[in-house]
Amino acid sequence: PAAAAPTGNKKVIVQLFEWNWPSVAAECQSTLGPKGYGFVQVSPPQEHVRGSQWWVAYQPVSYRIESRKGTRAQFQAMVNACHAAGVKVIVDAVVNHMSGQDAGGTGWAGSSYGHYDYPGTYQTQDFHHCGRNGNDDIVNYQDRYEVQNCELVNLADLRTESTYVRDRLAAYLNDLLSLGVDGFRMDASKHMPAADIAALRARLSRPAYLVQEVIHGAGEPIQPEEYTGNGDVHEFRYGRDLARVFRSERLAYLRNFGEGWGHLPSGSAAVFVDNHDTQRDGGVLTYRDRGIYALANAFMLAWPYGSPTVMSSYTFGNRDQGPPSDGAGRTLNTTCYSGWECEHRWPVIANMVGFRNATEGAGVANWYDNGNNHIAFSRAGKGYITINDEDHAITGRSYHAGLPAGRYCDVIHGTWSNGSCSGPVITVDGNGWFAADIPAHDAVAIHVGARL
Ligand code: LM2
Ligand code: CA
Structure with missing residues (x-):
């Protein structure tokens, strides 16, 4: 089935990064629904490696819906609560790879695993071994084969061209659809050929919104435009260019922001001021910029280019720092303005969601x-x-x-x-x-x- 674009007059997405499921459920009802957010994007829900860093979520060890953020039952309850509040759910789907640790171990939900060995799910023949750079890691982004067949920071790279892997990944995505999920953020899409994502899309049990993460790199052989046939694509130039305009250029330059700047066609672009990676890796505006950050979000929500995502963060001091957690490593319930920034609740940003909704379709x-x-x-x-x-x-x-x-x-x-x-x-x-x-x-x- 075809991937649906965000539909209706409520299209704004909020990324509740690393929020646990009960907190997402409560936020849908108390704030997201009432403020007019149409979608919530949640962090990866599958079983992952253990550890306190946020990025353990990007190292799957099985497709059980059980993570630091909650159980399958809590996930299901969250989807139901959000739907009851009129908010759709987008899941961050990690499908390019599994874990990246050379040593095996036990995952969050108790599954044992090794590098290239995930009992009952994948074995060594399900992974690429690209034979480059001594350790199979990606080094050269000018080389298409390397970017898609070698390993992103040592993460075991799935043979997404194989029928078995495609069927297994589709089974995971279809399990999420059976829980009521409405769409997927396709993590690390640049590291999979567009045709492999198309093959997953074709296996979905019903239409779902797809947004693919393809970070634009000038002069690279793999470009975001290749992926627009599958669904939306993140336009990373948007946040970088907006930050530069606000920090060191002139707002007057924004009069043709978007396609006029060489960005993706508006109907395919998914945009944000920052996301969980760019807020750590620099070159964009983040919650630390306070008022200017709010103004940049106000501009994004007012300006009719692309589908906007509002970021919602926890406060962090160093890149690896995970969200507030309990002694067992479970993510704590969100407490806005204390450990969590909750940018999506800042009055300027939350109120501009209503502006976006009321002005939908007007030039x-x-x-x-x-x-x-x-x-x-x-x-x-x-x-x-x-x-x-x-x-x-x-x-x-x-x-x-x-x-x-x-x-x-x-x-x-x-x-x-x-x-x-x-x-x-x-x-x-x-x-x-x-x-x-x-x-x-x-x-x-x-x-x-x-x-x-
Ligand atoms: C993404 N999009 O393509 C995510 O948005 C991004 O946050 C993920 O990286 C990445 N792809 C893989 O899904 C994060 C994080 C990395 C982290 C990986 C895996 O930015 O720092 O890598 O998740 O957890 C970490 C270590 C790295 C190590 C790797 C494997 O930082 O040094 O590599 O784990 O153990 C040896
Ligand atoms: Ca790959």
């Missing part, structure tokens, strides 16, 4: 920029945002929103709920104009879904 109009760091645009007839990233306030100006006359909640500074606004109210006149003062590094946003 950009009324673009304004001052040639530097003050920009504004409307989503024709549905919403309007102006971002002032100058070091000074911009006062005494009027803006041409092109919206119906009325009183609107400024969703950057106030939350609209049950017909009232907790912050400033913006009055649009009969000609579609409004007056507002915008402090330095701040914004004003209004939309037809938050009208008094």
Whole structure:
């Protein structure tokens, strides 16, 4: 079956990185549903190697749905709770490889394993042994064969071209679909030929949203465009370019952000300011950038390019640090703003999800920029945002929103709920104009879904 694109008028994804299943369930009901998030992307649910680092989740040892984040029953309860709240579930699917430790051991759920030996699941003949670089590791990203047949950081690389491996991987994905899952983030997609992912897609028991992780590298032989036939593809240039614009260039350059910058076609692009890898590996804006990070997310949610994912992190000091856990290594329940950043709850970001939903389908109009760091645009007839990233306030100006006359909640500074606004109210006149003062590094946003 074909992979479905995000559908409906609720398309925003939130990545609840390393949240345990009971916490995801609670968040769907308390926040994600009410705020209008359409999808939650969860961390890999399968059994993984033991250890305290976050990345143990990317080293599968079996496809039992039992991990640091919870049991199969808890996973099922989470999917049901999210669906009841109107939120679909995307699973991070690790299908390119198994574990990467030379020594074997016992997995999280008790399965014993060795490198290239996963009893009952895979044996040595199910893995690539590319015969390069002395240890079979990928070194040269200019070489297609090497990137897809050698090992990514020693991770046992599955022979995804074989019928047995494809059937086994599809059985795992179909098990997740039977639990009600709606889509998959295909981890390490660059390391699998697009045809191998197509073969998995063809084996799915029903249509599911697919988003493939293919990190763009200039001049590399494997390009993100090769994968668009299977579903969406992550556009990694988006977050890097947005960070550069906010840090050292001009917001005015964003007037044709996306395809105009050589990025993927909008209908195939899945975008984010940061994800769990880029927030560790640099070159992007993260929660540590506070207000500027919120503004970058506000821009992403207002700008109609690609399918946006909002990142939600735990606080970390070093790259390997795992999420808060108990003595047995189980991930603790999430406590927002204490150990966990919960960027998706920041009022600016959470309220801009409503802007995205209310403006779905409307094009950009009324673009304004001052040639530097003050920009504004409307989503024709549905919403309007102006971002002032100058070091000074911009006062005494009027803006041409092109919206119906009325009183609107400024969703950057106030939350609209049950017909009232907790912050400033913006009055649009009969000609579609409004007056507002915008402090330095701040914004004003209004939309037809938050009208008094
Ligand atoms: C991904 N996308 O393609 C994930 O987004 C990324 O987070 C994963 O790397 C990677 N692919 C493999 O699924 C993470 C992490 C690595 C970590 C691996 C495996 O960024 O640092 O590698 O997961 O857990 C770690 C060690 C590495 C070691 C490897 C195998 O950092 O030094 O390699 O485990 O034991 C010898
Ligand atoms: Ca591979």
